[in-house]
Amino acid sequence: MHEQLIAAVRAIYGEEGFIPLHRPVFEGDEKAYLTDCVDSNFVSSVGARVTAFEERVADFVGARHAVATVNGTAALHAALVVAGVEPGDEVLTQALTFVATCNAVAYTGAEPVFVDVDEDTLGLSPEAVRRYLEAHADVGEGGACINRSTGRRIVACLPMHTFGHPVRIAELVAVCEDYGIPVVEDAAESLGSWVGEHHTGTFGRLGTLSFNGNKVITTGGGGMIVTDDDELAARARHLTTTAKAPHGYEFFHDELGFNYRMPNLNAALGCAQLDRLPDMLAAKREVARRYAEFFADRPEVLVSERAGTTANYWLNAVRLDSREERDALLAYTNEREVMTRPIWRLMTELPMYRHCWHDGLEVSRWLEERVVNLPSSVPDGWLT
Known part of the structure; x- marks a missing residue:
């Protein structure tokens, strides 16, 4: 199969x-x-292109507000702070993710709690979250969700739409609402992915996007917070602009803020990229179709969008039968100048998160041993 895949x-x-x-x-x-x-x-964090980029992204995803940041991790960190995450709190998330998801939690001083994923979406499982909450959580006075084992507040749930495949986000939000837990969506990889007619990142209280150099569209480095909540949007904009109080010439900062705003240069690049976004998404779907055709009669399983969703196929992914097969494919392709990559190591295997609680992560461990990403760029000359 390896030679035929190449x-x-x-x-x-x-x-x-x-x-x-x-x-x-x-x-x-x-x-x-x-x-x-x-x-x-105007090349720094003030300029017409920043405003235009924010407005166009908000319009594309169907959110009332968009706040541009220097990168996706900064967007996620600020969104968690705006959602109310504080030192000593707990945030439910997935161990099968890029490290930035968990780093953003750690930046707030909170502790990640790792819950398993669904095999088909590769993203946080609503049923696994429900089982965890039923076993460990109580809603106390004032509506706070408390982990009865640790005594800590569970203040947010942070799913990640892996490789652009939407998690069961409506179901997840419903589970969390029963416990008063806001959902913050890590939609870094899923610009152009939908559940029905709703874009990823718009189901929770806040969502975040990334425009890193390897994403569907890029601003070089950049991210975005999206939300329908006027107050949360205003606070996100304030915090990411060093919490500077509005004034014509005085400098007064009314709380600890972050220098996280996107420069105008990056936004200019993003505006040009947005012009071609529909064509890029169409090209990526055609690449995915060709991979699906290749794997149609083979035992390997291409990760495909589930019914009722539209994936952007940011990175195509295939599930092999075993870790041995995975490693053999990785070695063969990379030695022949075709870059493939394994899915991330589980966060619980990294030194800084090894101590964190998890639910066993049975599906996550199974996927970690089998999933390989395939080349997924828009091919040269495919844009009309």
């Missing part, structure tokens, strides 16, 4: 040279928008 990948991306996992595509007005930005002299 042939299938090269049929998409070219017969010669190194094929990366995911690279940005600049086939629009990026240079022109950047030049306009430089000519305007």
